[in-house]
Amino acid sequence: MKKVFLCLSLALILAPTVTMAADGAGLFVQKCGSCHKRGGSASPVNPADKAGVVWEKYFARGRHPQGLAATVNDAELQTVVQYLQTHAADSDQPAAAVIPK
Numbered sequence: 055m056k057k058v059f060l061c062l063s064l065a066l067i068l069a070p071t072v073t074m075a076a077d078g079a080g081l082f083v084q085k086c087g088s089c090h091k092r093g094g095s096a097s098p099v100n101p102a103d104k105a106g107v108v109w110e111k112y113f114a115r116g117r118h119p120q121g122l123a124a125t126v127n128d129a130e131l132q133t134v135v136q137y138l139q140t141h142a143a144d145s146d147q148p149a150a151a152v153i154p155k
């Protein structure tokens with residue numbers, strides 16, 4: 055019984071941290087990945103495809119070739135862009151294979 059309680063407490067303590075960390079990544083895979091996946095309607099895309107400063111300007115300057123209003127709202131897009139910057143080519147933790155090529 056003690057063990058169960060301990061596990062439950064641990065899960066409660068860890069859950070919010072995990073959710074927060076996964077937020078940008080989760081949105082990226084789910085929303086961007088709906089088109090940008092292997093065999094999808096657009097070629098696979100990853101954070102390490104571009105430098106942080108490029109990601110920062112990419113959507114702000116309307117460089118994306120397709121409207122995204124139906125896929126992400128502004129807040130979600132900001133969260134995704136932050137995630138992309140955190141794992142960009144010139145970041146400390148570049149991520150090149152979140153969406154497999």
Ligand code: HEC
Nearest residue numbers: 085086088089090095096097099118119120122125126134
């Ligand atoms: C509704 C489908 C769709 C969604 C959703 C979508 N894209 Fe795209 N995206 C495209 C298409 C179509 C292209 C142009 C063709 C290609 O690159 O394969 C493109 C191109 C791109 C490019 C340029 C690729 C290159 O090689 O320069 C980037 C970067 C990109 N998208 C990032 C994203 C990100 C990040 C998201 C999520 C916020 C996203 N896209 C969501 C359809 C989509």
